[in-house]
Amino acid sequence: MPYETITAQSIAGALGAEITGIDLSSQLTNSQTAEIQQALWDHKVVFFRDQDLTPEDHLRIAGVFGEVYRVPFVKARDDYPDIIDIVKEPEDGDMYNFGGVWHTDASFDEKPPLGSALYSLQSPPYGGDTLFTNMEAAFDALSDGMKDMLSKLTAVHSAERNYGSGGYFTDDDNQSASMTINPDDSGDKETLHPVVRTHPETGNKSLYINPIYTMRFKDMTEDESQPLLDFLYDHAIRPEFQCRFTWTTNTLAVWDNRCTMHFAINDYAGHRRHMNRVTIAGERPV
Numbered sequence: 001m002p003y004e005t006i007t008a009q010s011i012a013g014a015l016g017a018e019i020t021g022i023d024l025s026s027q028l029t030n031s032q033t034a035e036i037q038q039a040l041w042d043h044k045v046v047f048f049r050d051q052d053l054t055p056e057d058h059l060r061i062a063g064v065f066g067e068v069y070r071v072p073f074v075k076a077r078d079d080y081p082d083i084i085d086i087v088k089e090p091e092d093g094d095m096y097n098f099g100g101v102w103h104t105d106a107s108f109d110e111k112p113p114l115g116s117a118l119y120s121l122q123s124p125p126y127g128g129d130t131l132f133t134n135m136e137a138a139f140d141a142l143s144d145g146m147k148d149m150l151s152k153l154t155a156v157h158s159a160e161r162n163y164g165s166g167g168y169f170t171d172d173d174n175q176s177a178s179m180t181i182n183p184d185d186s187g188d189k190e191t192l193h194p195v196v197r198t199h200p201e202t203g204n205k206s207l208y209i210n211p212i213y214t215m216r217f218k219d220m221t222e223d224e225s226q227p228l229l230d231f232l233y234d235h236a237i238r239p240e241f242q243c244r245f246t247w248t249t250n251t252l253a254v255w256d257n258r259c260t261m262h263f264a265i266n267d268y269a270g271h272r273r274h275m276n277r278v279t280i281a282g283e284r285p286v
């Protein structure tokens, strides 16, 4: 995709591009703003390395894409209630890392976030990469019969498995030293979303389900739903639909949460990894 004010270099066939030629700490021109938006719709996840950003810069860049989304259950920074600290300390060893299961952010919400802007304050010396997968490519590669059937289905989403009253984080052993997660029974609430959603900017269709927050298909039991969900998850994370990003300190990534899933790899025990995330509000999936 040709741009006039930035350069985009794809990092994989399916999605993901590194953007250069722009200093995000400066006041952006209208054309720069329009082009980084376009680059996100074109590439689904964009990476800006070597950006020296203050929290205000970080909030301002996220604001290019939409209003801020206040993340439930995860304690925010005391000084910036719209920024969450995603941190794993050396003493956390190989215990659970935030985002370490394939997911799209907060699909349990009636209006899940449009995207997230994740900034690396400290990257480990190796490991801690993030995987992304293209849910439009995954949908496109299905047979017409499967696409047709899925297009008629609705899925039940909930934060229950992670943040609900009996969820993973209610067990003290699963609380890390470094992040505060506050599960409560509002996490048990269920929300309905179409299994196939249409992107409001591009009109493209994508699969919209994920193994953390999708509980079952509407009007079906979990046992009935799970085999098809498992097939779709395996299909969606085929290597050719993915990209893998190796972080360096001071990189900002912005992903489109509506047509991707992501997965934070937990392979840097004994090292510190520190990220800040600003989440961008979205619309009700259709």
Ligand SMILES: O=C(O)CCC(=O)C(=O)O
Pocket (backbone or CB within 6 Å): 086, 098, 099, 100, 105, 116, 118, 129, 130, 262, 263, 264, 265, 275, 277
């Ligand atoms: O730390 C990461 O690489 C991603 C964590 C995650 O899932 C998120 O920030 O939404």
Ligand SMILES: [Fe+2]
Pocket (backbone or CB within 6 Å): 099, 103, 104, 105, 262
């Ligand atoms: Fe995430």
